[in-house]
Amino acid sequence: MRIMFLGTSAATSCPLVFCNCTVCKNGRTKKGKDIRKRSSLLINEDLLIDLGPDVPTSSSMYNIDLTKVKYILQTHGHSDHFDAGHLITRLQEYAPENVENISLLASKGTIKSLNRRLKAEEPDANLFDEDWQRRLSMDIRYMDNGDCIKLGRYFITAVESLHDISENSLIYVVNSNEKSILYGTDLLRLSDRAWDTLKRFELDVVILDHTYGEGFNAGGHLDSGQVIDIITKMKIEKIIHENSMIYATHISHEGNDIHEVMDKLVNKNGYHIAYDGLELNL
Numbered sequence: 405m406r407i408m409f410l411g412t413s414a415a416t417s418c419p420l421v422f423c424n425c426t427v428c429k430n431g432r433t434k435k436g437k438d439i440r441k442r443s444s445l446l447i448n449e450d451l452l453i454d455l456g457p458d459v460p461t462s463s464s465m466y467n468i469d470l471t472k473v474k475y476i477l478q479t480h481g482h483s484d485h486f487d488a489g490h491l492i493t494r495l496q497e498y499a500p501e502n503v504e505n506i507s508l509l510a511s512k513g514t515i516k517s518l519n520r521r522l523k524a525e526e527p528d529a530n531l532f533d534e535d536w537q538r539r540l541s542m543d544i545r546y547m548d549n550g551d552c553i554k555l556g557r558y559f560i561t562a563v564e565s566l567h568d569i570s571e572n573s574l575i576y577v578v579n580s581n582e583k584s585i586l587y588g589t590d591l592l593r594l595s596d597r598a599w600d601t602l603k604r605f606e607l608d609v610v611i612l613d614h615t616y617g618e619g620f621n622a623g624g625h626l627d628s629g630q631v632i633d634i635i636t637k638m639k640i641e642k643i644i645h646e647n648s649m650i651y652a653t654h655i656s657h658e659g660n661d662i663h664e665v666m667d668k669l670v671n672k673n674g675y676h677i678a679y680d681g682l683e684l685n686l
C-alpha cells in the first residue's frame with residue numbers, strides 16, 4: 405500500500421492567515437515542511453480519506469489524478485475536511501469528464517452534515533435521494549463504530565472518535581494485503597468501544613491527531629501528551645508492534661514548533677511528524 409499525506413494542518417491551515425508567530429512566519433518565509441494544507445490522506449490511487457478544501461491543490465502539487473478515486477472515507481463534515489463545492493463539480497452541468505462511480509463511507513450523522521453543506525451550494529441537492537446519488541455518480545454506505553465492510557481490495561473498519569458527537573464522527577482502519585493503517589484525525593479521545601474495535605488489529609501504521617503541542621489544548625482534539633498516552637496503551641494492548649510507524653497530523657501552530665524542531669523532539673517519544681506530500685510505502 406502507498407500512503408500519501410495530501411495535507412497535515414489543523415482547520416486553520418498553517419501558516420494562519422493573520423498570524424506572525426514563529427511557526428507561521430517560518431512557513432511563510434522558508435516554506436517547505438512548514439507549509440501545511442488542510443488534512444487529507446490518499447491510499448494507493450483510489451482511496452481518499454476526507455474530501456477537504458485543499459484536495460485539488462494537493463492533486464496538482466503531487467501529480468495525482470483524482471478521477472481514479474473510487475472510494476471516499478469521510479471522517480466528519482467540518483469545513484476543513486469536506487468542501488461541498490468539490491462534490492458539486494461531479495454534476496453533468498459542470499461538464500466533468502471521466503467521472504466514475506465513487507462509494508462514500510461515513511456515519512449517518514456525517515452524511516446529514518455533508519447534506520446541509522451541499523444544500524448551501526445547491527438547494528435541491530439531497531444525498532439521501534437515489535436520484536441525486538446517481539446524478540453525483542455516488543453510492544453511500546453508512547458506518548458506525550466496529551462496522552467493517554469490504555471495498556474492492558480493502559477492508560474498512562470504523563472507529564468512533566468523539567470529536568463531534570452530533571455527527572458521530574469516525575476514524576478508520578484500512579486493511580489491505582495484510583497491512584493495516586489507522587487514520588486517526590480528528591480525535592478527541594478513544595472510548596472503551598473504540599479501544600474494543602482497535603484491539604482486533606495489529607496496526608502497521610498509526611496516524612494520530614496532534615492539533616496541539618505541550619501546554620496547549622483548546623479542546624476537541626489531541627495534544628502531544630495525549631498522543632504519547634495512546635501510543636503507550638497501544639503497545640500494552642499489542643495493537644502496535646516494534647516496527648509500527650506512528651505519525652502525527654492535523655498540526656496547528658498552538659504549542660507546536662517548526663517541523664524540524666518538533667520532529668526531533670517527538671522522535672524521542674517514538675513517533676514522527678507528518679508533512680504535506682510525505683509518502684509511505686508498505
Ligand SMILES: [Zn+2]
Nearest residue numbers: 414415484590
Ligand atoms: Zn479538522
Ligand SMILES: [Zn+2]
Nearest residue numbers: 423425428657
Ligand atoms: Zn501562528
Ligand SMILES: [Zn+2]
Nearest residue numbers: 480482567590
Ligand atoms: Zn473537525
